[in-house]
Amino acid sequence: xxxxxxxxxxxxxxxxxxxxxxxxxxxxxxxxxxxxxxxxxxxxxxxxxxxxxxxxxxxxxxxxxxxxxxxxxxxxxxxxxxxxxxxxxxxxxxxxxxxxxxxxxxxxxxxxxxxxxxxxxxxxxxxxxxxxxxxxxxxxxxxxxxxxxxxxxxxxxxxxxxxxxxxxxxxxxxxxxxxxxxxxxxxxxxxxxxxxxxxxxxxxxxxxxxxxxxxxxxxxxxxxxxxxxxxxxxxxxxxxxxxxxxxxxxxxxxxxxxxxxxxxxxxxxxxxxxxxxxxxxxxxxxxxxxxxxxxxxxxxxxxxxxxxxxxxxxxxxxxxxxxxxxxxxxxxxxxxxxxxxxxxxxxxxxxxxxxxxxxxxxxxxxxxxxxxxxxxxxxxxxxxxxxxxxxxxxxxxxxxxxxxxxxxxxxxxxxxxxxxxxxxxxxxxxxxxxxxxx
Amino acid sequence: xxxxxxxxxxxxxxxxxxxxxxxxxxxxxxxxxxxxxxxxxxxxxxxxxxxxxxxxxxxxxxxxxxxxxxxxxxxxxxxxxxxxxxxxxxxxxxxxxxxxxxxxxxxxxxxxxxxxxxxxxxxxxxxxxxxxxxxxxxxxxxxxxxxxxxxxxxxxxxxxxxxxxxxxxxxxxxxxxxxxxxxxxxxxxxxxxxxxxxxxxxxxxxxxxxxxxxxxxxxxxxxxxxxxxxxxxxxxxxxxxxxxxxxxxxxxxxxxxxxxxxxxxxxxxxxxxxxxxxxxxxxxx
Numbered sequence: 001x002x003x004x005x006x007x008x009x010x011x012x013x014x015x016x017x018x019x020x021x022x023x024x025x026x027x028x029x030x031x032x033x034x035x036x037x038x039x040x041x042x043x044x045x046x047x048x049x050x051x052x053x054x055x056x057x058x059x060x061x062x063x064x065x066x067x068x069x070x071x072x073x074x075x076x077x078x079x080x081x082x083x084x085x086x087x088x089x090x091x092x093x094x095x096x097x098x099x100x101x102x103x104x105x106x107x108x109x110x111x112x113x114x115x116x117x118x119x120x121x122x123x124x125x126x127x128x129x130x131x132x133x134x135x136x137x138x139x140x141x142x143x144x145x146x147x148x149x150x151x152x153x154x155x156x157x158x159x160x161x162x163x164x165x166x167x168x169x170x171x172x173x174x175x176x177x178x179x180x181x182x183x184x185x186x187x188x189x190x191x192x193x194x195x196x197x198x199x200x201x202x203x204x205x206x207x208x209x210x211x212x213x214x215x216x217x218x219x220x221x222x223x224x225x226x227x228x229x230x231x232x233x234x235x236x237x238x239x240x241x242x243x244x245x246x247x248x249x250x251x252x253x254x255x256x257x258x259x260x261x262x263x264x265x266x267x268x269x270x271x272x273x274x275x276x277x278x279x280x281x282x283x284x285x286x287x288x289x290x291x292x293x294x295x296x297x298x299x300x301x302x303x304x305x306x307x308x309x310x311x312x313x314x315x316x317x318x319x320x321x322x323x324x325x326x327x328x329x330x331x332x333x334x335x336x337x338x339x340x341x342x343x344x345x346x347x348x349x350x351x352x353x354x355x356x357x358x359x360x361x362x363x364x365x366x367x368x369x370x371x372x373x374x375x376x377x378x379x380x381x382x383x384x385x386x387x388x389x390x391x392x393x394x395x396x397x398x399x400x401x402x403x404x405x406x407x408x409x410x411x412x413x414x415x416x417x418x419x420x421x422x423x424x425x426x427x428x429x430x431x432x433x434x435x436x437x438x
Numbered sequence: 439x440x441x442x443x444x445x446x447x448x449x450x451x452x453x454x455x456x457x458x459x460x461x462x463x464x465x466x467x468x469x470x471x472x473x474x475x476x477x478x479x480x481x482x483x484x485x486x487x488x489x490x491x492x493x494x495x496x497x498x499x500x501x502x503x504x505x506x507x508x509x510x511x512x513x514x515x516x517x518x519x520x521x522x523x524x525x526x527x528x529x530x531x532x533x534x535x536x537x538x539x540x541x542x543x544x545x546x547x548x549x550x551x552x553x554x555x556x557x558x559x560x561x562x563x564x565x566x567x568x569x570x571x572x573x574x575x576x577x578x579x580x581x582x583x584x585x586x587x588x589x590x591x592x593x594x595x596x597x598x599x600x601x602x603x604x605x606x607x608x609x610x611x612x613x614x615x616x617x618x619x620x621x622x623x624x625x626x627x628x629x630x631x632x633x634x635x636x637x638x639x640x641x642x643x644x645x646x647x648x649x650x651x652x653x654x655x656x657x658x659x660x661x662x663x664x665x666x667x668x669x670x671x672x673x674x675x676x677x678x679x680x681x682x683x684x685x686x687x688x689x690x691x692x693x694x695x696x697x698x699x700x701x702x703x704x705x706x707x708x709x710x711x712x713x714x715x716x717x718x719x720x721x722x723x
């Protein structure tokens with residue numbers, strides 16, 4: 001007989017504390033500021049941005065690519081760890097699923113923000129050409145969103161049923177909602193069989209879907225004949241980069257959640273150690289692709305490539321470039337190779353560093369290339385030779401990041417952060433194994 | 439009372455001065471329009487007048503667009519209106535004649551044309567006269583010792599005699615601008631020039647169009663004879679128009695891009711729908 005009481009007391013969604021309320025209000029304020037800036041952008045047009053004829057993709061597209069990359073966390077942790085039967089994953093999979101859902105929703109919204117005429121969004125579907133990678137993106141994002149939502153929802157069914165009972169007397173309205181979301185879950189063998197089969201199928205499906213999403217995102221760039229983008233390396237480069245961004249975000253959120261909800265008993269040092277090893281592996285793979293991406297153009301020394309590389313390595317973008325390479329990759333690798341570096345707090349700092357590095361990495365992929373077309377930039381104002389986001393762009397971008405965090409926060413408020421049913425099952429299994437050994 | 443009368447008179451004076459100066463200012467603003475006119479005759483094809491209007495406004499030369507020009511045929515004291523044209527955004531207009539017999543020459547067999555602009559609120563009226571005689575260029579391709587030549591003779595139609603010592607230009611039609619073969623070719627005592635066409639000029643199906651031009655002559659205007667001949671190097675047109683390519687419109691998407699991605703899309707969405715039906719199964723069981 002399973003004892004759910006302690007688990008439910010520890011893991012059932014709780015009201016926000018004082019800090020939680022302040023956090024939510026802060027995010028809401030940032031979102032409102034972003035919405036106001038966006039309304040102004042729609043009214044005045046994209047003249048309020050600092051984008052121009054050359055830098056026609058700016059911070060919005062960088063941010064979009066970052067969200068797409070972060071959404072890969074669902075694929076890389078939940079599905080891959082499930083299929084490779086890594087049992088330690090249980091306390092972190094829900095967090096990964098939630099990050100994945102929030103990131104892919106925001107990726108879809110961000111790309112609309114970049115549109116000069118959002119009212120014409122349907123034209124993408126009406127007049128879209130299958131030859132264009134943009135259409136592949138338009139197709140794969142809703143597809144991945146649907147899969148990510150299903151990946152989050154199926155494992156939640158038994159937990160919703162437990163929460164329905166748990167809140168029955170205390171919070172009847174909330175209990176009613178959990179009941180509806182539980183879809184009459186009783187834990188019958190038939191229901192369990194369908195659920196397990198479905199989760200397994202989603203885990204199988206989200207891997208190719210995730211790879212397709214990242215690859216299509218990479219092809220948006222590599223199918224264009226531009227310096228820094230025209231590379232066959234891009235698909236694998238983006239997939240490995242997405243793994244880094246996703247796991248980095250996961251590490252940071254896991255630490256914050258563990259601390260905020262006092263989940264030290266469930267998310268232990270072992271989990272950070274495993275996540276740390278996972279992150280260092282992905283960082284090494286990504287470093288390998290970075291070397292490919294920068295070293296080969298350096299060797300072949302085509303004039304345009306060298307100009308582009310010089311701008312990155314020693315020129316205008318050098319501080320950002322070295323922050324991304326050293327801060328976002330080399331330092332995390334060095335820190336995580338040591339056991340002490342895989343303790344929760346150092347891991348949190350490394351996670352934040354990796355996320356910041358990943359965000360700026362997308363900025364470096366998008367912007368410098370656009371400012372180095374094959375035909376020289378002539379007869380335009382001096383400011384068109386450079387790009388830095390305007391206040392509107394920053395407000396809107398910060399709002400999208402805040403919105404992603406708000407989605408995560410709200411989901412943490414209403415769904416169990418750690419799967420209750422699965423934790424109970426695993427504990428029971430552990431107990432029975434111990435008894436058998438005795 | 440006296441003050442009121444003074445005020446009224448003062449007001450009337452100010453008003454009159456304002457009205458006079460403003461109407462004078464409007465008139466003073468008008469600029470002069472410069473008209474240019476060229477008579478062009480394409481042998482066995484069209485005859486037209488190329489007209490252009492420009493003006494110097496505030497120290498800058500500008501094209502005068504959207505102005506109406508009237509074309510007259512002057513015969514003695516008679517002025518016969520041939521038609522009207524309006525200049526385009528570049529200040530240009532073309533007036534095409536049905537044929538030369540639709541206008542009348544004067545007693546010296548010279549055709550006199552006058553182009554007039556009546557003026558408008560911005561520009562003063564202007565006119566331009568044009569006189570020309572009728573001449574023909576007969577051109578053909580001849581081959582001597584495997585070398586292709588264009589042979590052209592200029593004939594004054596008034597006297598039906600050849601024109602000696604006239605400079606003709608020989609060029610080949612290209613997409614954007616003619617390819618000059620030889621610019622200064624003087625007609626001999628037979629009124630003829632013989633210019634060799636260099637081999638290797640590419641043309642669709644090996645055809646090239648050789649032009650012999652009498653350019654902007656004071657007496658005869660511009661006369662152009664065009665000879666089409668299969669003496670160019672054959673070029674194979676590599677147009678992919680109407681083929682299924684990566685750069686075609688959506689109706690011409692390559693088949694592999696229709697089949698493979700759609701198989702993936704429908705395959706994945708099929709599984710998603712199956713998973714959603716599983717949710718219903720869970721609800722019902």
